Amino acid sequence: MRKIAIAGAGGFSKEIYLTINDINKIEEKWEFIGFFDDNVPKGKFFMDFRVLGNMNDLNQAREEIDVIIAAGKSHNIISILKKLYSDKLTFPNLFHPSCQFLHFKSLVIGVGNILQPYSSLSADNKIGNYNVFNAGVRVGHDTVIGNYNTFATSTLISGGVEIGDQNDFGMNSGILQYKKVGNGNVIAPMSVLFKSIKDSGHYMGIPAMSTGM
Structure with missing residues (x-):
């Protein structure tokens, strides 16, 4: 399975997490590792996981990670995407x-x-x-x-x-x-x-x- 993370820890992120779970019920496609958010403290519990850090922490990944940008407005999608520059990060369709x-x-x-x-x-x-x-x-x-x-x-x-x-x-x-x-x-x-x-x-x-x- 590939590892997957969610960029964002707001309300829409919960729905994305549940979608990943529903996909995995049919086919074990992803290992979910957690959430990353610039405005939520590292270590805070969100859903069943702790927030692992901010966008810069996500850029420090040493192995390939699929990332879903959980933002409900166009300007927020672009803002998050501009912060994610590591060549270890890929952005699949969900x-x-x-x-x-x-x-x-x-x-x-x-x-x-x-x-x-x-x-x-x-x-x-x-x-x-x-x-x-x-x-x-x-x-x-x-x-x-x-x-x-x-x-x-x-x-x-x-x-x-x-x-x-x-x-x-x-x-x-x-x-x-x-x-x-x-x-x-x-x-x-x-x-x-x-x-x-x-x-x-x-x-x-x-x-x-x-x-x-």
Whole structure:
């Protein structure tokens, strides 16, 4: 088994730990070693483990370790990733056993992505790196997703959508088919995009409109 650690010791880290456990119940794939966090004291108990140190401690690994970045927002993913520079660290995709891949053969996917329980990907999806798909996220056919995006619980992405980098979709949000999303946007919970949007906006409502923030 490969060793695996979680970068982060917050609420989302608990869910990631449970996903690793569920994977190991089906196939003993990883030996979980613990959590690392810059803001939680070393030695503090978290779940069933002690926090082993901060990101710099993780960089001191003498053997290969798989690392899952447990962060629910795009800027936090990037912030943690910038601190992890050791060539001993690798960033696998983490797929909960309950995820659905309607046509895995046509899926193109990078590294460091997280698919939580009951999320699903359809046919001919292209997904970059370090995206977070929380529980119940649905991605339609022919959708292209960049890097560092987060999709909160029950986000619905229709077919043919193109999404750039560093976008945060709130719980129960969505986007209609064949629309485009630029970079650095925030889509509020319960909001649905009816049209394409560019960069660095905040959107809310049905249909989602810019809040001017």
